Amino acid sequence: MAKLPVIVSFGGINAAGRSSFHHSYKRMVHEKLSAATMANTWQDLANKMQIKHDGALSGKVVEQILAGTLVRKIEPACFDYQRVPYQHRAPLKVGDERITFALSKRKLPNQIPDAWQVEEIDNRTVRITTSGELDVLLPDTYQFPVSSAGQIPAGFDPGSLYNSRFHPRGLKLTVYGASDALNAMGIDWADVLNHIKPDEVSVYAGSALAQVDDDSLGGLISAPYKGGRASTKMMALSLAEMPADFINSYLINSVGATGTNMGACASFLYNLRQGLHDIKAGRARVAIIGNAEAPVVAEVMEGFRVMGALAQDDELNNIDGTTEPNNRRACRPFSENCGFTMAESAQFVVLMDDELALALGANIHGSVPDVFINADANKKSISAPGVGNWVTMAKATALAEAILGRDALNDTFVQAHGTGTPQNRVTESSILNEVAKHFGIQSWPVAAVKSYVGHSMGAAAGDQLVASLGVWQYGLIPGIKTIDHIASDVHQSHLNILQDHLEVGDRMQACILNSKGFGGNNASALVLSPAKTKTLLQNKHGEAAMQAWLQNNESVAAKAAAYDSAECAGEAQVIYQFGESVMDDEHIELTKDSLKLSEFTRSVSLTIDPDLEGYL
Incomplete structure (x- = not known):
């Protein structure tokens, strides 16, 4: 069945x-x-x-x-819906005027715009002078509609x-x-x-x-x-x-x-x-x-x-x-x-x-x-x-x-x-x-x-x-x-x-x-x-099997209930086994019919699935 x-x-x-x-x-x-x-x-x-x-x-x-x-x-644990960060792209058009600002050398772009004039202020800082148009991103926030x-x-x-x-x-x-x-x-x-x-x-x-x-x-x-x-x-x-x-x-x-x-x-x-x-x-x-x-x-x-x-x-x-x-x-x-x-x-x-x-x-x-x-x-x-x-x-x-x-x-x-x-x-x-x-x-x-x-x-x-x-x-x-x-x-x-x-x-x-x-x-x-x-x-396995299950289930149900009680009391029991029981090539035993891994009691079978034998 x-x-x-x-x-x-x-x-x-x-x-x-x-x-x-x-x-x-x-x-x-x-x-x-x-x-x-x-x-x-x-x-x-x-x-x-x-x-x-x-x-x-x-x-x-x-x-x-x-x-x-x-x-x-x-x-806020997810996000502040009233102040969602956003950046507006804004071209600053200055016409014949010039814009001057200081910038860390480390922040200089790899490709210096043609309109920029770069002067050294000190070992760490440069002065940028530009005219015409400057593309900038202006930080802002907005209220999320949802x-x-x-x-x-x-x-x-x-x-x-x-x-x-x-x-x-x-x-x-x-x-x-x-x-x-x-x-x-x-x-x-x-x-x-x-x-x-x-x-x-x-x-x-x-x-x-x-x-x-x-x-x-x-x-x-x-x-x-x-x-x-x-x-x-x-x-x-x-x-x-x-x-x-x-x-x-x-x-x-x-x-x-x-x-x-x-x-x-x-x-x-x-x-x-x-x-x-x-x-x-x-x-x-x-x-x-x-x-x-x-x-x-x-x-x-x-x-x-x-x-x-x-x-x-x-x-x-x-x-x-x-x-x-x-x-x-x-x-x-x-x-x-x-x-x-x-x-x-x-x-x-x-x-x-x-x-x-x-x-x-x-x-x-x-x-x-x-x-x-x-x-x-x-x-x-x-x-x-x-x-x-x-x-x-x-x-x-x-x-x-x-x-x-x-x-x-x-x-x-x-x-x-x-x-x-x-x-x-x-x-x-x-x-x-x-x-x-x-x-x-x-x-x-x-x-x-x-x-x-x-x-x-x-x-x-x-x-x-x-x-x-x-x-x-x-x-x-x-x-x-x-x-x-x-x-x-x-x-x-x-x-x-x-x-x-x-x-x-x-x-x-x-x-x-x-x-x-x-x-x-x-x-x-x-x-x-x-x-x-x-x-x-019960229809499949019979009354005796269900009675045996019922008897075995008593300890299982009790252990599960004990976990629930501990969790309700705030005694968290999260499973996280980082770096434990790690296996590599040295932990494997390979034979013609099975593969044994050191951390497991039983072996992995390598025998052919009977359903496939008719195709072989």
Whole structure:
């Protein structure tokens, strides 16, 4: 029987907080949860945000936490939106007059303009005299037209938890997010490696926009124009697959398959499909999947703004009839809206094949039978939506019907792409509505978590996934709380587009994550609930195997819970193993049938894949 990719851990950080143990989810639905349930989430956020508290977490502390999370006004940790640096090119026309100024010899251009007269003042300084016209750049600042973004909790700096000097923000988020997922697994990585061969691990992680701040591509490109100098690290740390490289080299010491599969805003699901296909094909027994994105950078946001993609302050004001934008409600999926809201996030999941998950007693948070990816075919605009998402949603729903049965489709829900753009609200609602109608779904619950955490580009579907896992733990589908009505052009005859949290208890058996990306990158993933996953595993492996798993899981769950308690208490445990267990040529033993690496208990097999023998 085919192997089932089981979600055994997840972790990360976004505007709602830490992902593991459903803390970011709980922040979204906190109004519906008891004070006792929320206590450790408030504690976790207060400690991360450097908010002083006496342990009682008073109302003022909670108010400060609420104000410093979710979509909000852009904070200086990202950039000062009120004073964005800018330079005006200005030709100074002086006519018959002359301009004289002093300049360091070291600053003289290699090519001296013909109109310049250069006189030495001393060993270090020259006097320049020129007439006619002088081209200069005048430094200035301007207020950015967009003041809203989804940012990690205010005051939290993941780079302070390890030696992160010169690391771009996206890689700092990677180290924290992937560490969170690995620590939350409740199984030491060394124990996992004892059960598998060194190359039976896949890591697919990246950034759709690569690393673009001053410590990476942004600094590399701008250095010559700012009079700066490129560092030796900028080029390497700019690469889109660098999150996977960091995980392999500094977190898990992996020689397995690696890379990133980019699909714009659907990149997380592209990587998820790579990992689950490796597991289903037997090429890997463990897959670490994720994306990290830090695009709340003025230059990146300007690129999307000039495309007309972002919700600008003046447009929000026009909708609301106000003079000040409501930053909290910047993202309004399926309502009257004007654009999406940029966000930063890092989300990671650990998948295992079903046999390994049971053998290790791993926590079972759900499973992913498949991810469907289809392009848009011919269309007039590369950024416009097309037909591909019809294909992915129809396939995902058909698979859900095959696994659950047609009647049980009414016990599923959708995590919509839900960007908050006028075009998305029409096109995506049309697809979801028609698919629901065709498959006999009467009132399909539709959530859109970008209304809480913004659009984190390549990591966006990861935000959707971790929020969906929370539904199965606490029985609440997050509503779209930033809207007060559904727009008149939205298709909803067979949809229940949630404007408030929906209590579903343990009824939901599956959800579909939907992603749409620039260029025609469409992906839809079917995710099964923990309960449904356990039922499938019992049908395949039998009652005895499940009882053995349950017994083994006791220590795993306890160790994972201990990590959560320590993290909530502010005792950060980021994994970063720079320069440890390094291997070179001297640490390899090569034979005809295997390759032995000194840092691994088991060897890499060199035997031929049986599936290929027929071609030889």
